[in-house]
Amino acid sequence: MQIGCCWFDKERRLLTDQAKSTQWHLNDHEYWVLEQLVLHRGQVVPLTTLQTVVLDSGAHQLPHNELVSIIYHIIDYLCAKHSNLVEYIPQQGVILYPATQGKHTKILDLPNRLLSWGQYGIIIVALLVVLLFVLSNLNPPLFAKADVIRQVLTANGQMVQLSVFDNQSPQDAILHADCLSNQLQMCHEVRWNAISAAISTDRHYVSFILSQSETQSLQFKNIKLAVDDMHSPFITQEWLHKVLICG
């Protein structure tokens, strides 16, 4: 008879794993235990029943630890693919379930196996709809992330956070970020500890926001600058001093 993926040959006392092509010749004790399980398939066989081995020659008691090791051996042999085919309940007994139950894939192989693929799909679709609904209501802020971010260390050891926003040309953003950070490094003293620069879409203006967080308050300053040629650097030391970025 078939148990899981094994064929149980009662005549030859042989358990054959067809998938792995391995065989297990059962000895008297092992055969006794497995036969009891098969005879009471679907029921819990008490340990006391299993311990009382009845052979042709007569009955005798099986030591408890030997019985347990036989049970685990059977579980190992039978259950590689069919989990929960045999269940050992300590101090109570052993049950061989009538049918293999682990036919589903692993994700559904939870203790109670409640969901079919269809129901699982319905839940996934419902969750996706909710997610899409939430996402459609929460657009990420367009300006959340600068295109170029630099940490500039000035001559006197001050750290300035530089962020450049440019929705048109990353090359320009990098060019001006480099230019500004080089010039800032040469400043003796920078009055601000965060500088944001946004390059306008039509390439003619740059907006700067300077901010300085002090212990008590935040200070801010806006600068608007008209630029003729955005593709070449325009920030100089003189300009930084003039607009009071450097002082």
Added chain:
Amino acid sequence: MKWRKRARRLLQSKRGKLLFVLTWVFVLFALTHVLEYFVPPHQQWHLSCRADGYFDPQQAQITSSVVSELLLTFTLEYQDAALRYHLGNESLPAESIVLQGNVVKVDFGALNYALQMQLKSKKLNNDSMLLDYLLNELAVGESQLLEGDLLPLQVQILNANDDQLRATLTFIPSNSIWSCEIIPAVLPQPH
């Protein structure tokens, strides 16, 4: 007691559990929807912004260019919006432009406002620096602005810091940014 037993049996069945999960998904769905209506929409903004403007076109004289003071007041009250620009410097008469309009669409997730603005009043010099600047910031054509066409405009209010004192105002698509002071919406009126 009977209905309780029946409910328990339903919950233990496959279909019942599925129904339970779906009900919860639906409840959460409805709850977020309802919450969105009850959360006080931040539909009142009074932003006061000030910038140093360096608008001389000659790039060679970037260091000798005149500094102008550019002021922007952004007001948004429920359906009405207004933008007031004022530009002044030492050498030229002051210029100003006022745009008024209404709010077309609000995206609360990003505090993104789609507006439709129209020129209300203007005071401009010849070769106006303010006008050039505004054509860039509002991303419109000169004739559109001056002839009083309806101008679609999108602004985003960001980084309103914890104490609600300052916010960053971004014009889309021109990529122009302002750091503005938030004026409390309800000011006690002096009598």
